[in-house]
Amino acid sequence: MQKVNLAEKLAMFSSHWDPHVVASYNDNDVMVVKFKGEFPFHKHDTTDDFFFVLQGEVTMEYEAHDPVTFGPGELVVVPKGVVHRPKAAEEVKVLLIEPKGEPNSGDSGQVPAPKPHI
Amino acid sequence: MQKVNLAEKLAMFSSHWDPHVVASYNDNDVMVVKFKGEFPFHKHDTTDDFFFVLQGEVTMEYEAHDPVTFGPGELVVVPKGVVHRPKAAEEVKVLLIEPKGEPNSGDSGQVPAPKPHI
Numbered sequence: 001m002q003k004v005n006l007a008e009k010l011a012m013f014s015s016h017w018d019p020h021v022v023a024s025y026n027d028n029d030v031m032v033v034k035f036k037g038e039f040p041f042h043k044h045d046t047t048d049d050f051f052f053v054l055q056g057e058v059t060m061e062y063e064a065h066d067p068v069t070f071g072p073g074e075l076v077v078v079p080k081g082v083v084h085r086p087k088a089a090e091e092v093k094v095l096l097i098e099p100k101g102e103p104n105s106g107d108s109g110q111v112p113a114p115k116p117h118i
Numbered sequence: 119m120q121k122v123n124l125a126e127k128l129a130m131f132s133s134h135w136d137p138h139v140v141a142s143y144n145d146n147d148v149m150v151v152k153f154k155g156e157f158p159f160h161k162h163d164t165t166d167d168f169f170f171v172l173q174g175e176v177t178m179e180y181e182a183h184d185p186v187t188f189g190p191g192e193l194v195v196v197p198k199g200v201v202h203r204p205k206a207a208e209e210v211k212v213l214l215i216e217p218k219g220e221p222n223s224g225d226s227g228q229v230p231a232p233k234p235h236i
Contacts, residue, residue, distance in 0.1 A: 001178075001180065001183060001186070001194065001195070001196060001197060001200060002186060002194070003186050003187075003188035003192045003193070003194050004192060004193050004194070005191060005192050006191050006192065006193070007191055022193075023193065023195045024166070024195065025166050025168045025195050025215065026165060026166050026198075026217075030168070030193070030195065047144060048142070048143050048144050050143045050148070052170075052213070054191065060119075062119065065119060068119070068120060068121050069121075070121040073123060073124050073125055073172065074121045074122060074123050074124065075121070075122050075124070075140075075141065075148070076119065076120070076121050076122070077119070077141045077142065077143050077148065078119060079119060080144075082119060095170070097143065097215075099144075
């Protein structure tokens with residue numbers, strides 16, 4: 001019900017691939033996250049994955065489709081079951097929405113990052 | 119899976135209080151909307167309501183709480199059941215997320231705006 005300033009939240013941590021929860025929307029975590037480098041390919045079998053860029057530029061690579069590069073004011077929803085990985089040459093700041101409890105690493109086998117509330 | 123540029127979508131219409139669907143995230147519509155003036159007080163009994171400001175400034179007025187004014191890079195999630203109305207002296211551009219089929223007018227009795235896909 002209160003406002004959440006995403007820049008203030010992003011200033012509270014410097015780690016990459018480490019989503020921090022800033023709000024809840026129904027059964028979803030609303031998170032901010034910083035990407036730099038590339039994440040393992042993975043998919044989410046039961047949920048779409050929502051990415052909105054706040055600052056910087058990210059490329060979403062797909063196993064079976066052409067990559068998509070997007071920047072501030074642009075969003076991508078990766079449908080459930082689609083194998084993907086975000087990749088960013090320079091740091092990018094992202095608003096991320098996933099169902100509560102969903103590991104951001106999907107089925108990659110990577111130990112999922114915790115999602116602390118800030 | 120493709121990128122959605124919100125400024126491009128917002129340039130496609132000029133009406134106020136008229137959400138346009140730009141993407142789907144699970145069972146939710148991801149929308150852009152322009153607010154100007156004030157909306158009727160209403161609540162959504164079964165869903166939270168997600169507002170993220172892209173441009174301009176909006177005040178969320180609550181029946182039972184102090185109002186909250188927020189601007190670009192800031193978001194507010196109005197919990198289900200909370201009576202609220204957005205109000206904007208000047209036009210504000212917003213990213214809005216609500217479950218598919220949810221009238222943006224909630225229980226206000228106002229005829230819900232259609233939510234065209236663009």
